[in-house]
Amino acid sequence: MLQLKNIGATLGSFSLAGISFEVDNGDYLALLGVSGAGKTVLLEVLAGLVRPEQGQVLLRGEDITEKKIQRRRIGLVYQDLCLFPHLSVWENIAYPLKGKQGSRVESGRRIRFLAFETGVEHLLQRYPATLSGGEAQRVALARTLAADPDILLLDEPLSNLDVKLKAGLRALLQRIHQSGKTVIHVTHDFMEAATLANKVAVIEAGKLIQFGTPEEVFRHPRTEFVARFSGVKNLFACHVKPNDGDGGLLEAMVAGKLSIGFLGNHKQEQGFVMVPQQDIIVSEQPINSSAVNQYPGLIREVYLSGSGMELIVDAGVEFVVSVSRESCERMGLNPGKQVWLAFKASAVRFVEA
Amino acid sequence: MLKSWKTGLVFLFLGGLVLLFIVAPLAGMFLNTTSAQYAETIADAQVRESIRLTLFSSFAGVVIFGIAAIPLAYLLARRNFRGRGIVNGVVDLPIVIPHSAAGIALLGVFSRGSFMGQAGEAAGIQFVGGTAGIVIAMAFVSIPFLINAARDGFEAVPEKLEKAALNLGASPWRVFFTVSLPLARRSVLTGLTMMWARGLSEFGAVVIIAYHPMVAPVLIWERFTSFGLSYARPVAAVFVFICLLVFVGLRLFASRLPERNQG
Numbered sequence: 001m002l003q004l005k006n007i008g009a010t011l012g013s014f015s016l017a018g019i020s021f022e023v024d025n026g027d028y029l030a031l032l033g034v035s036g037a038g039k040t041v042l043l044e045v046l047a048g049l050v051r052p053e054q055g056q057v058l059l060r061g062e063d064i065t066e067k068k069i070q071r072r073r074i075g076l077v078y079q080d081l082c083l084f085p086h087l088s089v090w091e092n093i094a095y096p097l098k099g100k101q102g103s104r105v106e107s108g109r110r111i112r113f114l115a116f117e118t119g120v121e122h123l124l125q126r127y128p129a130t131l132s133g134g135e136a137q138r139v140a141l142a143r144t145l146a147a148d149p150d151i152l153l154l155d156e157p158l159s160n161l162d163v164k165l166k167a168g169l170r171a172l173l174q175r176i177h178q179s180g181k182t183v184i185h186v187t188h189d190f191m192e193a194a195t196l197a198n199k200v201a202v203i204e205a206g207k208l209i210q211f212g213t214p215e216e217v218f219r220h221p222r223t224e225f226v227a228r229f230s231g232v233k234n235l236f237a238c239h240v241k242p243n244d245g246d247g248g249l250l251e252a253m254v255a256g257k258l259s260i261g262f263l264g265n266h267k268q269e270q271g272f273v274m275v276p277q278q279d280i281i282v283s284e285q286p287i288n289s290s291a292v293n294q295y296p297g298l299i300r301e302v303y304l305s306g307s308g309m310e311l312i313v314d315a316g317v318e319f320v321v322s323v324s325r326e327s328c329e330r331m332g333l334n335p336g337k338q339v340w341l342a343f344k345a346s347a348v349r350f351v352e353a
Numbered sequence: 354m355l356k357s358w359k360t361g362l363v364f365l366f367l368g369g370l371v372l373l374f375i376v377a378p379l380a381g382m383f384l385n386t387t388s389a390q391y392a393e394t395i396a397d398a399q400v401r402e403s404i405r406l407t408l409f410s411s412f413a414g415v416v417i418f419g420i421a422a423i424p425l426a427y428l429l430a431r432r433n434f435r436g437r438g439i440v441n442g443v444v445d446l447p448i449v450i451p452h453s454a455a456g457i458a459l460l461g462v463f464s465r466g467s468f469m470g471q472a473g474e475a476a477g478i479q480f481v482g483g484t485a486g487i488v489i490a491m492a493f494v495s496i497p498f499l500i501n502a503a504r505d506g507f508e509a510v511p512e513k514l515e516k517a518a519l520n521l522g523a524s525p526w527r528v529f530f531t532v533s534l535p536l537a538r539r540s541v542l543t544g545l546t547m548m549w550a551r552g553l554s555e556f557g558a559v560v561i562i563a564y565h566p567m568v569a570p571v572l573i574w575e576r577f578t579s580f581g582l583s584y585a586r587p588v589a590a591v592f593v594f595i596c597l598l599v600f601v602g603l604r605l606f607a608s609r610l611p612e613r614n615q616g
Contacts, residue, residue, distance in 0.1 A: 047520055048520075049516050049520070069516070069519040069520055070519045070520070070523060070524060070525075071522075074520075075520065076517070076520050080513070082511070082513050082514050082516075082517035084514060084517075084532060084536075086536055095518070095523070095531075096521040096522050098523075098527075099527070143521065146521075147520075147521050
């Protein structure tokens with residue numbers, strides 16, 4: 001549906017280079033990157049606010065790279081919302097409907113429907129200056145949806161909201177997506193991307209680093225940046241003993257003292273190994289299992305994390321391990337306790353340096 | 354700094370002097386005019402006609418030239434074109450040149466022998482010695498006040514709001530009239546008021562292009578040179594009173610525009 005082909009754009013000292021990807025009809029794409037990575041500029045290229053110096057933007061096969069902003073049918077909700085301060089909430093939502101075909105009654109019905117869907121029906125007579133952050137965010141969404149865009153662009157829609165408001169707005173975004181709308185959502189929060197999107201594009205310094213499903217990107221990060229950015233905590237720089245090239249078990253030496261076995265066929269000698277914290281088994285004694293990697297360790301810290309617990313275990317290097325509260329209580333996993341950690345070689349991912 | 358009472362006192366004294374400098378001559382003018390003189394002046398048909406002509410001519414200048422000046426102010430606020438600084442300088446020219454010189458310059462363009470003068474006469478418009486000439490002279494010297502105020506107003510409107518409106522499918526024309534102009538309207542209204550007020554007070558340029566029909570400043574000057582101060586003062590007092598009334602009214606209206614209308 002939407003294709004970006006080798007997009008390049010320069011804004012002052014910042015530049016986007018060689019951005020290419022495709023978004024299908026009904027996709028929810030998260031554009032993930034740290035602040036200043038170029039996510040917002042990319043959104044502005046899509047919306048037509050910034051003209052790329054090279055490349056093409058195709059929507060349903062039509063080249064819209066040079067198409068006027070108002071004719072693109074790509075709706076953008078700015079991070080700072082840009083509600084019109086001199087218009088009431090009703091007038092803000094009505095703005096895209098003015099001059100369009102349809103009676104005033106139909107417009108009124110649509111405004112009420114969108115206000116109901118976004119939960120702002122009680123705010124219609126208010127002015128933007130009197131709205132809270134969450135309310136204003138919903139009004140901005142309703143206003144953009146009133147234009148009935150083919151693609152909805154969201155610039156950090158959940159930032160600056162408290163946890164409760166975030167949950168409500170996240171549910172609203174899911175409903176909008178489920179209604180069939182194609183959404184591109186800029187965020188620096190990988191959890192947001194993981195919970196909302198079915199595709200993720202990671203951008204770093206104006207370049208597309210990785211594109212795929214959240215599982216592909218977060219489970220198989222292609223670079224150290226993606227791995228660290230996606231919140232992987234057990235990521236260790238390592239030196240790999242090369243094998244003879246026929247695949248199989250490889251050995252990564254971490255900090256010169258911990259050997260971690262993993263599967264692969266890598267020629268690089270330097271890189272990072274990543275061990276998902278939920279794939280590590282904690283036991284009081286060494287266990288006889290298929291896990292190749294087994295180390296004694298000392299619990300340094302124990303703390304609450306979401307619905308479970310996280311342990312910091314020093315096994316030569318510090319591992320972060322997720323366990324349930326029940327296991328923690330049953331096994332008496334407290335700081336100072338000696339434990340064993342075990343994980344399979346197939347659970348370990350190697351990331352090139 | 355102003356918390357120090359000594360500094361505050363000095364500032365208050367100096368500020369008071371400036372206010373006295375502005376208010377004292379005007380107050381003297383009003384107080385030295387008797388009620389009989391006021392009544393006689395108001396009953397004078399020539400005075401009434403000159404005040405009406407002054408108010409009308411300045412207003413006509415604001416309406417006619419404002420239509421073009423507001424878009425120019427918007428361009429100066431939004432477009433970063435080569436020579437923008439020069440255009441800004443040109444806009445301020447009428448403020449810095451002597452107004453009698455402005456009148457001479459306008460006379461060159463609108464005299465009966467000039468192209469504009471002949472074109473105007475063919476269309477039944479008389480510039481020299483006519484209301485049209487007065488309108489042009491007043492607009493010429495006062496238009497910078499509108500352009501500068503409106504440009505500052507448009508600059509204060511976040512460009513993102515205009516882009517958001519475009520993104521919602523509005524044409525640039527609609528964006529201007531529904532977003533840019535309403536959000537800058539307090540500044541634009543202030544500019545229109547200032548242009549109108551400055552036009553009312555114009556003497557130098559008007560007297561060169563159209564001594565007749567007489568606008569109030571010319572009539573005051575004519576009464577002063579022909580009959581002396583005591584004949585000129587009541588006309589001046591009545592004219593200034595009417596101008597103040599309208600000016601203060603418009604400023605009050607502009608300042609009471611709802612705060613939410615500001616971007």
